Amino acid sequence: MQKLLLLGDEAIAQGAIDAGLSGIYAYPGTPSTEITEYVMHSKEAKTGKVVASWGANEKTAMEAGLGMSYAGKRAMVCMKHVGLNVAADAFVNSAITGANGGLIVVAADDPSMHSSQNEQDSRFYGKFALIPILEPGNQQEAYDMVHYGFELSEKYRIPVMMRITTRLAHSRSGVARKEVRQQNEIRLPENLKQFILLPANARKQYKSLLNSQISYILESEKSPFNVMIDNPDKKLGIIACGLAYNYLIENFENHNVPHPVLRIGQYPLPEKQIRELYDSCDSLLILEDGYPLVEELVRGFMNNGKPIKGRLDGTVPRDGELNPNIIARALGLEDTYGRDIPAIVSSRPPSLCKGCPHIYSYNALNEALLTVGKGRVFSDIGCYTLGALEPFDAINSCVDMGASITMAKGAADAGLVPSIAVIGDSTFTHSGITGLLDAVVAKSPITVMILDNATTAMTGGQDSAALGKIEDICEALGVEKDHIRILNPLQKHHEENLAVMQEEIAYNGVSVIIPRRECIQTVTRRMREAKKQQLIEKSEA
């Protein structure tokens, strides 16, 4: 069969479809979004009636995935690394309940923060939850590991984490498919108390999870994804996790590394092979994208063994994504470089699209705040975070999904009145609703702007759970109807929009302003597709 040219994300999705997936749940987040989108657009998934849906947030997605697993079917849950913070409660406890149908949680990390607010390493979450972690080193492994991961998950009745990074998620290569597996039939857990985490039961379940750790290590020791490659120069042994292995071998003619290399693709770490490498080499170099997880483990707190090099001793930079040059420098090989970027080249930061509704919302807001001064606008995660940049310079915070409303409330509690929150429609339903309830209960003098562009724009225009519901939600939470104001963010309405903002900012209580106009990207796409459809109909007629 001809290989498919797939992004790492797409390879995972195709792998899941071929491995008998019944449901995939996610909240969009770069670099994980394309996994779920691929399943949504797959004809095979449609034929197999695979459920593919966006949850309100990563926690609801994780719980839905756990429910599907409870019912005995295979489920996948996808999120970006910071999304796992949101899903953490369900995620960590799912390790205690265990799985029934195979359950894979994909966490997509973003070292170098290409599109994120931090570069946290999800492997720590997997280790924390005491579950097996798979870390693919290329697109083919990303595909293969889904089959393997579901088998592992069903063998031990445990959720399995798959940790990827931006580079693999968004890089394309040829992938060969395996045989297609049937989906599971509905099958209740053998023990109907398995998922009841009452203390008496949870203690039992936890002990059983602890007892399984040795089995997980043995699985890692015989895993096809943990490979020891013996080589003669034992002055140095190298442990290379995931993509780091590719960057390593890139530096050598015919990919022949002179040193012994232990390639890691499955955790918990294979103790036997790590010990072998340590015993046979004079020193070790640890190469891993993200935090120095393996390095800390191998080094230990006392660090009284052989020299261990990596991110902690400065051989590799402490932060940022790895690449072939970083590894060349770590090995003392010749570094390569073209020419410096000419001084005339200016930076070109991302910006709001021409005609974007947020432009007009920020223009009016900036003017409305002229009299009270800068430093009062708490914002959130989405395209509108670009309001931090010139020419707007309109916001003062961007921390985590939903933090705009709650930070505005806290600041207002401190006496910073007025305090303004700016949040998008999808972010509002993700994690803003509970914060707005807090503000209503406390009668906080804050103004919440919910920028409603009817989509999850930053990640490419996925459906927003908020669509058509925002006023009703606000009213139901107790925001006074008179202080829920809807605007059309266009230049021609600037004066009236400004007046509404001034009024509501002056109001001593919770007010909500909803500037509402569809994202310019989704409008354009919709029109383009409509035109295409017309052409098709015309040609068929």
Place this chain on the structure above:
Amino acid sequence: MKKDIILAGVGGQGILSIAATIGTAALSKGLYLKQAEVHGMSQRGGDVQSNLRISDREIASDLIPMGKADMIISVEPMESLRYLPMLSAGGWLITNTKPFINIKNYPAMDKIMAEIEIFPRHIALDADEIARQMGSPKSANMVILGAASPFLDIEYESLQDAIRSIFRKKGDEVVQVNLDALEAGRNLAMSKMN
């Protein structure tokens, strides 16, 4: 055979369709391929690039090592310069000369051209103008790809076939327009070399 290519441009200019065409052609020849793309925040009018690697042997890294790229193909002149740390000493710089100006401090065009012309191996052409004259302003991308085609080590016919297969769904007219754009870019590059 090995070609490491940096594709450069501004988010929304469609460098990925160039990548898709080269990629399809390479796969049809049974070559290995890796192509790292940029998705997410930068796509909103920011600078974007793609690392495209083609080889007759298995490829290790998704990223091209600095100073090792055989070619920069850019649909925007200033963006072609942003990736010079990636380009090898004898590498080709192939770029559109039509600036995409969405920032205040965009440098003067003559300064950009002076930097481009430092490279003995460069092809600079106004692909937008060529595409416009052909009545298909959207195919400036394919003009640029055509200009790069003599240096790709992929048979020209394979690129043509790739265009046919990629644009097939959009109808014969679109296929032909893109083939013509490819041809125009190629002819211009050939004439500049002679």
